[in-house]
Amino acid sequence: MANPITTLRNSAEEFKQLDAKDKKRTITDSILNNALYILMLIFVIYTAIERPNFLSLGSLANLITQVAAYLPLALGIGGCIVLTGTDLSAGRVVGFTAALAGVFLQKADFANKMFSFLPTVNIWWILATMLIVIAIGAVIGLVNGFFVAKFSLHPFIVTLSTQLITYGIILWFFSLNGNNGQPISGLSAEYKDFVGGTMFRLGGVAVPWYVLYAILLTGLMWFIWNKTTFGKNMFAVGSNAEAAKVSGVNVFWTTVLVHTLAGAMYGYSGFIEGVRSGSVAANTGLNAECDAIAACVIGGVSFVGGTGKISGIIMGVCVLRLIFVALTMLGVDSSSLYIIKGAIILCACALDMRKYLVKK
Amino acid sequence: MQQDVLLKMKDITKTFPGVRALDHVSLELQKGTVHALMGENGAGKSTLMKCLFGIYNKDDGHIYLEGKEVNFKSSKEALENGVAMVHQELNQALKRSVMDNIWLGRYPTIGGIAVNERKMYKDTMAVFDELDIHVDPHRIMSTMPVSQRQMVEIAKAVSYNSKVIVFDEPTSSLTEEEVEHLFRIINMLRDRGVGIIYISHKMAEIKRISDYITVMRDGQWVATRPAAELEMNDIIRLMVGRELTNQFPPKTNQPGEVYLKVDGITGMYNQLRDVSFEARRGEIVGLAGLDSSGRTETLESIFGVRTRKNGSITLDGRPCLNRSAQESIKNGFALLTEERRATGIFGVLNIRDNTVISSLKRHKRFGIYLSEKSQREDTQRYIDAMRTKTPSQETKIRSLSGGNQQKVIIGRWLLTDPEVLLLDEPTRGIDVGAKYEIYQLILDLANKGKTVLMVSSEMPELLGICDRIVVMSGGRVAGEVDARSTTQEEIMTLAAKYV
Numbered sequence: 001m002a003n004p005i006t007t008l009r010n011s012a013e014e015f016k017q018l019d020a021k022d023k024k025r026t027i028t029d030s031i032l033n034n035a036l037y038i039l040m041l042i043f044v045i046y047t048a049i050e051r052p053n054f055l056s057l058g059s060l061a062n063l064i065t066q067v068a069a070y071l072p073l074a075l076g077i078g079g080c081i082v083l084t085g086t087d088l089s090a091g092r093v094v095g096f097t098a099a100l101a102g103v104f105l106q107k108a109d110f111a112n113k114m115f116s117f118l119p120t121v122n123i124w125w126i127l128a129t130m131l132i133v134i135a136i137g138a139v140i141g142l143v144n145g146f147f148v149a150k151f152s153l154h155p156f157i158v159t160l161s162t163q164l165i166t167y168g169i170i171l172w173f174f175s176l177n178g179n180n181g182q183p184i185s186g187l188s189a190e191y192k193d194f195v196g197g198t199m200f201r202l203g204g205v206a207v208p209w210y211v212l213y214a215i216l217l218t219g220l221m222w223f224i225w226n227k228t229t230f231g232k233n234m235f236a237v238g239s240n241a242e243a244a245k246v247s248g249v250n251v252f253w254t255t256v257l258v259h260t261l262a263g264a265m266y267g268y269s270g271f272i273e274g275v276r277s278g279s280v281a282a283n284t285g286l287n288a289e290c291d292a293i294a295a296c297v298i299g300g301v302s303f304v305g306g307t308g309k310i311s312g313i314i315m316g317v318c319v320l321r322l323i324f325v326a327l328t329m330l331g332v333d334s335s336s337l338y339i340i341k342g343a344i345i346l347c348a349c350a351l352d353m354r355k356y357l358v359k360k
Numbered sequence: 361m362q363q364d365v366l367l368k369m370k371d372i373t374k375t376f377p378g379v380r381a382l383d384h385v386s387l388e389l390q391k392g393t394v395h396a397l398m399g400e401n402g403a404g405k406s407t408l409m410k411c412l413f414g415i416y417n418k419d420d421g422h423i424y425l426e427g428k429e430v431n432f433k434s435s436k437e438a439l440e441n442g443v444a445m446v447h448q449e450l451n452q453a454l455k456r457s458v459m460d461n462i463w464l465g466r467y468p469t470i471g472g473i474a475v476n477e478r479k480m481y482k483d484t485m486a487v488f489d490e491l492d493i494h495v496d497p498h499r500i501m502s503t504m505p506v507s508q509r510q511m512v513e514i515a516k517a518v519s520y521n522s523k524v525i526v527f528d529e530p531t532s533s534l535t536e537e538e539v540e541h542l543f544r545i546i547n548m549l550r551d552r553g554v555g556i557i558y559i560s561h562k563m564a565e566i567k568r569i570s571d572y573i574t575v576m577r578d579g580q581w582v583a584t585r586p587a588a589e590l591e592m593n594d595i596i597r598l599m600v601g602r603e604l605t606n607q608f609p610p611k612t613n614q615p616g617e618v619y620l621k622v623d624g625i626t627g628m629y630n631q632l633r634d635v636s637f638e639a640r641r642g643e644i645v646g647l648a649g650l651d652s653s654g655r656t657e658t659l660e661s662i663f664g665v666r667t668r669k670n671g672s673i674t675l676d677g678r679p680c681l682n683r684s685a686q687e688s689i690k691n692g693f694a695l696l697t698e699e700r701r702a703t704g705i706f707g708v709l710n711i712r713d714n715t716v717i718s719s720l721k722r723h724k725r726f727g728i729y730l731s732e733k734s735q736r737e738d739t740q741r742y743i744d745a746m747r748t749k750t751p752s753q754e755t756k757i758r759s760l761s762g763g764n765q766q767k768v769i770i771g772r773w774l775l776t777d778p779e780v781l782l783l784d785e786p787t788r789g790i791d792v793g794a795k796y797e798i799y800q801l802i803l804d805l806a807n808k809g810k811t812v813l814m815v816s817s818e819m820p821e822l823l824g825i826c827d828r829i830v831v832m833s834g835g836r837v838a839g840e841v842d843a844r845s846t847t848q849e850e851i852m853t854l855a856a857k858y859v
Contacts, residue, residue, distance in 0.1 A: 227730050229720040236717050239706035246665055246703050247718045247772065248689040306708045 057203025076265030097270025110186030141263020239306025742771030
């Protein structure tokens with residue numbers, strides 16, 4: 001490993017040797033390449049001055065909690081983007097699995113309990129439910145992956161279809177047993193505790209257990225992306241599928257598995273979302289994929305394919321959530337919030353693409 | 361004499377951070393001449409041309425076209441002023457038709473709105489007739505072989521009525537016959553007074569076609585001489601700055617017993633018919649033939665990336681099904697593909713990832729975890745063994761030169777421990793020095809008892825390095841010749857057998 005200080009000194013030396021024009025270009029380049037982080041810093045400072053309690057521990061706890069809720073989804077979708085694809089079905093899969101988890105884990109004495117034959121809620125049933133909804137998410141992802149890989153369809157088309165199909169299933173599910181489209185509520189206390197119970201407090205604000213789960217999942221995904229054959233193959237397929245095929249990579253299974261893994265992450269997100277939303281409605285999870293895709297893109301998972309890092313996705317989710325928290329604190333209304341979010345995605349993409357354009 | 365100077369580049373200098381790519385390079389191109397520009401990869405030929413076409417901004421120097429100073433901002437501007445380039449790596453709209461590509465950016469229109477398809481067709485045919493090119497203007501580019509796409513590119517340059525045409529490695533994907541055609545076109549253009557800059561690594565061609573030769577080395581001008589005054593060895597000496605006595609390393613391999621048997625391969629979706637041959641341990645077998653004679657298809661069918669209808673492959677008496685690349689790799693095969701950029705490299709990935717991708721199971725620990733350390737060691741071993749020039753293992757492969765990319769990919773395959781190497785144009789677009797190293801590498805492999813099947817469009821290369829040459833024609837095996845005793849004429853005759 002190169003010594004960072006020598007590296008820095010060397011680049012300083014190199015920089016000194018450049019002529020004025022190149023110096024200017026180097027500076028502009030480094031500013032533009034880090035523009036997003038620079039803007040974030042300015043933004044944080046501004047918010048902190050306007051609302052001093054923005055920089056409190058409580059607000060940090062709030063941020064961490066939000067990041068933990070949105071991160072798994074982005075980690076799942078990130079893989080699809082590495083394959084130059086995308087996934088539009090994520091939000092609906094979250095909605096469906098959240099509804100399932102909710103129904104499975106309703107209070108025993110709840111008047112509107114949808115299925116009375118379900119077992120009473122205990123830790124084992126909660127874990128079983130979690131595995132079931134993760135498996136259901138994975139199956140939907142598997143379907144996505146199969147159609148993408150087998151028929152060389154663009155993931156946009158495939159996941160658009162599964163998005164619609166899943167929504168249909170959700171609507172049908174919500175009208176089962178005379179439920180008539182009512183939101184699913186009356187979640188058991190055990191389920192709420194398992195997901196949203198207080199792990200510890202930071203500055204007086206509770207940090208829920210799912211922060212821990214998100215950390216574990218992130219570690220798992222980092223391992224899969226960086227340390228396994230599957231991860232290496234994923235990047236190879238995303239970078240050049242033809243070359244990957246000739247090099248002996250099983251392109252079909254790699255594609256299927258990436259989507260399946262993504263589906264599993266949506267299933268897990270649904271399990272968390274059930275508790276976070278309090279009562280699961282038919283529209284729970286709507287457009288969740290937009291935030292996730294945005295976070296990936298901001299974090300440098302490029303649609304060019306074959307590039308992206310877990311750390312980047314974490315940064316992307318943090319940036320989006322930070323903006324959200326800060327703008328809410330500043331009292332910005334929700335319509336402006338959407339406009340700002342859109343503008344940020346656009347800028348992030350443009351700045352990201354700049355890095356891949358061949359300089360001439 | 362002075363008024364005949366068509367293009368003059370004077371004291372062109374270009375610096376990249378840390379490298380002086382061009383150092384006061386000058387070049388004069390006379391009307392109606394072919395001027396060869398030679399030099400090893402990295403000598404600065406491409407950079408010089410990129411400065412001419414405004415793809416790079418030159419730091420210093422002047423360019424005069426017919427005595428007037430010009431400073432093109434883009435290749436489009438250059439084209440409009442009569443300076444065209446036929447690129448080595450074609451950048452074409454592959455999903456569009458031939459004529460769409462030729463008139464791209466200047467479609468003839470009816471009333472400035474609708475594209476005048478009929479005029480486009482007529483004009484295209486006029487240019488094709490003039491150049492004796494037989495391609496349907498309505499054909500979609502992606503359905504044509506590289507050589508024909510290149511002809512289209514040349515037609516495009518001619519259609520601009522260009523005064524100067526730059527050919528960058530035009531023959532690297534052409535067969536001998538197509539090269540002849542290209543030379544006829546070039547001679548015709550020369551007779552019309554067009555000035556031609558011809559960049560190539562192929563000595564024999566340069567000697568045949570060019571009037572003047574300029575040699576560059578390490579970003580500097582070395583010499584400009586009339587081609588008649590230079591012998592091949594002189595050119596090589598000027599290029600490498602040292603005597604390169606032999607183009608090919610001495611042949612030391614000793615073919616052993618028969619190892620690979622290919623029997624009656626017929627393609628499901630291609631022209632292959634009943635292709636059969638044998639190869640021995642430690643033998644280098646060449647596959648010669650014209651373009652679309654089925655050489656590449658043969659290698660790809662053996663490797664299982666093309667579907668076979670019939671036929672069998674046996675290795676040491678053991679049948680190999682080779683239904684997919686994975687299976688072939690398991691059976692000890694390796695395939696170096698023809699189009700490096702399209703099917704060889706993973707451009708955005710680094711050298712290490714590009715090296716280890718086919719041999720990941722070597723690095724697996726506890727059944728799941730990939731050891732970083734052993735990946736690093738393997739990569740370093742092959743960087744050292746192949747003398748790959750790269751700043752680090754973390755460098756993205758697309759920033760390396762063609763020869764170095766090729767070395768990385770060869771390294772990738774050697775790590776899979778192959779017994780049979782299928783090499784498709786292993787030295788395409790690689791400079792003389794690096795070519796020699798690749799030849800040496802192939803010989804070393806044969807010396808270790810590996811079987812090598814090698815496709816090449818460069819006949820001297822096949823004659824220089826192979827033991828035996830299988831000549832293909834029209835998807836069939838036209839004959840086998842001993843590389844030591846055969847002649848280019850004999851191979852050409854066989855190659856034309858089933859056309």
